[in-house]
Amino acid sequence: MIVLIVDDETHVREGIKLLGEWEKHGITTIYEASNGEEATNLIEKHRPEIIFSDMKMPKMDGTKLLEWIKGNHPSSKVIVVTGYDDYHYMRKAIHFGSTDYLLKPVDPEILNQTLETAVNEWKEEEEERKKEETSGQLMNMMKPVYRDRKLTQLMNSDEGVDEGLFEELGFQSSRSYTVGIIRVNRSTIEAFSGDRDLAYFTVLNVVNEILLEKECGIGFRYLSNKGEVVIIFWDRFDEVGDILAGIYESLQAAMNIACPMALGKMVGESAQLMESYREARKVLVGRNLLEPKACKVYVEYMMPDKPLKSLMDYTSSIDLAMQAGEIEAFDEVIEQVRADFTENDYLSVRQVLQFENEYLLLSNRSYKAKKLEVKVSEDVEGRVDSFFDEDGNFMLDEYVAAKRREISLFLRKLKKQASRKTSNIIEDIEAYLQANFDRDVKLQEISEHFYISREYISRKFKQEFNVNISDYIVNIRMKKAKSLLKNSQLKIYEIANMIGYQDDKYFRKVFKKVVGITPNEYRGEGKK
CATH class of the missing domain: 1.20.272 (Zinc Finger, Delta Prime; domain 3)
Known part of the structure; x- marks a missing residue:
C-alpha cells in the first residue's frame, strides 16, 4: 500500500513518517508533497490508498485538494491533519469525505488508531469494489457485467467516446440525453435474502424490459457508486417522469420493494452525461423525507436555498x-x-x-x-x-x-469503565496499606500518593471493605501480632514495636479490645 503525506511544514511530514506504524499495516511506500498541486500530480501518478493532508497550504489548500480527490480519486482514504481546532475545517473535511480529523501536534496513539481504521476501511471497500467488478456467478450474467462496466466508463468519460462501440449493448446515439438514478437500498437487498447480485439482476430486468418496450433508454448497475442503478434516456423526454413512475410501481407490485428515483437535467452529448447524473443525485439526496408520497419519483430539485444544519x-x-x-x-x-x-x-x-x-x-x-x-x-x-x-x-x-x-x-460503558478503575484503585490502596502497616499511614499521605481526594478514598474504601482505613490497619497489625505471638520468643514490647506501636501498654490495650484476651493469654493458649 502507498501513503501520501501533504503538508507545507517539513517537520510535520517527518513527524508523521516517524510516528506511523507503517509495516504493521502493509504500507511499503510513503510519498511527500508540500502543497495541493504537488499532491494532485503524485496522486495521479502513484494512486495512494491513504492520504494525510493539511488544510492550510499555499497554491492549493486542503479544502480544494479534498474536493479534487473526491472527484478524481474517491477510493483514497483521506485523514485531515491540521493545527486549527476549528469546526469550519472539520465540516469541510466531512463534506468531502475525509476518514478522520487529527490535530497537531499529532498524538502517536490516535494517529495509529486512525491509520488502522483507514487501512481496514480501504481494504473492505476494495474487496467490495472487486466483488462488484468481477460479479458473474449467476447464469447468463457475463453480458450484464460487461454492460455495467462499459456504461459506467461511458458515464465517467468527459472526453467523448465512439458511441458506436456501445451499440452492441443496446445504447443508441442521440442529440440529447438525460440521466435517471434508482437507489437500491438495504431494504431492497434484504428482500432478496441479502443477495446483492440477485437484487440488481432482478431490478435491471424489470427496468430494461420497460425501457426496451418504450425504445427510449438503457439501465445498468453504476459501479462507481454503491447502491445505484443508472438509466440513460435518449428519447421520449416528455414521458420520462411517467416512465420512471411505471418502473417504480412495477417493482413495488412484483417484488414489494420501494426504490426511490430521481431525474437529472437534459444534456446535449454523451460526454456531458456526468452533469445530468450529478443533477439527478442532487435531486435524490435533496428529497424531503417527511413528505408523504406514495410514488417516490423525483424530477426536480426541491431543497430550500439555505445551508445544512450542523x-x-x-x-x-x-x-x-x-x-x-x-x-x-x-x-x-x-x-x-x-x-x-x-x-x-x-x-x-x-x-x-x-x-x-x-x-x-x-x-x-x-x-x-x-x-x-x-x-x-x-x-x-x-x-x-x-x-x-x-x-x-x-x-x-x-x-x-x-x-x-x-x-x-x-x-453505560463509561460507568462500567469508571467502576473498574475505582475497584483497581482501591485494590492498589489496600496493597499500599499491607506494605506499610507498621507505620502511621495518614489519609492525607494516601491522597497525595494516589492523586485522589481524602473524602473519595474514605467513602470508597468503606464501601469496598466495610471498615474504615484506620480499623483496617489495626486488623492487619493484630493479625501479624497473633502470628508473632504464636510462633516466636519475642518480647511483647518487641512485637509491639515491629507492628507499629511504640507503647507496648497501648498495644496490649488494643489487642485485648480486638482479640478479647491479652497478648500473654493468647501466647499461653498457643503453647497448650
Missing part, C-alpha cells in the same frame, strides 16, 4: 449532557436537534447523511478519548438505509430512538 453547533449542550453522565440529560438535546433539523416539516436525505457523518465523527472521537473499543460501520448511506421501511418511508422515530440507544450504551 450537529457541531450543539457541542456545548452535548458536553454538558456528557458531564451529567445520564441518558435523561441527553433527552432535551435530542429533542432540540430533532426539532431544528425538521423545521418547516422538511428533512432531506442530504441533511440526514451529513448528520450521520458528524454523529459518527463525534461518537468515534468520544470512544477514542475514553479509550473504549468501538465497532461501527462507516458506511453512512448503509446505516441510514436501514431506517427506510418496505414502502420507502423514512422511520424518523426509530432513527432517533436508535441514536438514543447508542448514546445510552456509550454512557
Whole structure:
C-alpha cells in the first residue's frame, strides 16, 4: 500500500513518517508533497490508498485538494491533519469525505488508531469494489457485467467516446440525453435474502424490459457508486417522469420493494452525461423525507436555498449532557436537534447523511478519548438505509430512538469503565496499606500518593471493605501480632514495636479490645 503525506511544514511530514506504524499495516511506500498541486500530480501518478493532508497550504489548500480527490480519486482514504481546532475545517473535511480529523501536534496513539481504521476501511471497500467488478456467478450474467462496466466508463468519460462501440449493448446515439438514478437500498437487498447480485439482476430486468418496450433508454448497475442503478434516456423526454413512475410501481407490485428515483437535467452529448447524473443525485439526496408520497419519483430539485444544519453547533449542550453522565440529560438535546433539523416539516436525505457523518465523527472521537473499543460501520448511506421501511418511508422515530440507544450504551460503558478503575484503585490502596502497616499511614499521605481526594478514598474504601482505613490497619497489625505471638520468643514490647506501636501498654490495650484476651493469654493458649 502507498501513503501520501501533504503538508507545507517539513517537520510535520517527518513527524508523521516517524510516528506511523507503517509495516504493521502493509504500507511499503510513503510519498511527500508540500502543497495541493504537488499532491494532485503524485496522486495521479502513484494512486495512494491513504492520504494525510493539511488544510492550510499555499497554491492549493486542503479544502480544494479534498474536493479534487473526491472527484478524481474517491477510493483514497483521506485523514485531515491540521493545527486549527476549528469546526469550519472539520465540516469541510466531512463534506468531502475525509476518514478522520487529527490535530497537531499529532498524538502517536490516535494517529495509529486512525491509520488502522483507514487501512481496514480501504481494504473492505476494495474487496467490495472487486466483488462488484468481477460479479458473474449467476447464469447468463457475463453480458450484464460487461454492460455495467462499459456504461459506467461511458458515464465517467468527459472526453467523448465512439458511441458506436456501445451499440452492441443496446445504447443508441442521440442529440440529447438525460440521466435517471434508482437507489437500491438495504431494504431492497434484504428482500432478496441479502443477495446483492440477485437484487440488481432482478431490478435491471424489470427496468430494461420497460425501457426496451418504450425504445427510449438503457439501465445498468453504476459501479462507481454503491447502491445505484443508472438509466440513460435518449428519447421520449416528455414521458420520462411517467416512465420512471411505471418502473417504480412495477417493482413495488412484483417484488414489494420501494426504490426511490430521481431525474437529472437534459444534456446535449454523451460526454456531458456526468452533469445530468450529478443533477439527478442532487435531486435524490435533496428529497424531503417527511413528505408523504406514495410514488417516490423525483424530477426536480426541491431543497430550500439555505445551508445544512450542523450537529457541531450543539457541542456545548452535548458536553454538558456528557458531564451529567445520564441518558435523561441527553433527552432535551435530542429533542432540540430533532426539532431544528425538521423545521418547516422538511428533512432531506442530504441533511440526514451529513448528520450521520458528524454523529459518527463525534461518537468515534468520544470512544477514542475514553479509550473504549468501538465497532461501527462507516458506511453512512448503509446505516441510514436501514431506517427506510418496505414502502420507502423514512422511520424518523426509530432513527432517533436508535441514536438514543447508542448514546445510552456509550454512557453505560463509561460507568462500567469508571467502576473498574475505582475497584483497581482501591485494590492498589489496600496493597499500599499491607506494605506499610507498621507505620502511621495518614489519609492525607494516601491522597497525595494516589492523586485522589481524602473524602473519595474514605467513602470508597468503606464501601469496598466495610471498615474504615484506620480499623483496617489495626486488623492487619493484630493479625501479624497473633502470628508473632504464636510462633516466636519475642518480647511483647518487641512485637509491639515491629507492628507499629511504640507503647507496648497501648498495644496490649488494643489487642485485648480486638482479640478479647491479652497478648500473654493468647501466647499461653498457643503453647497448650
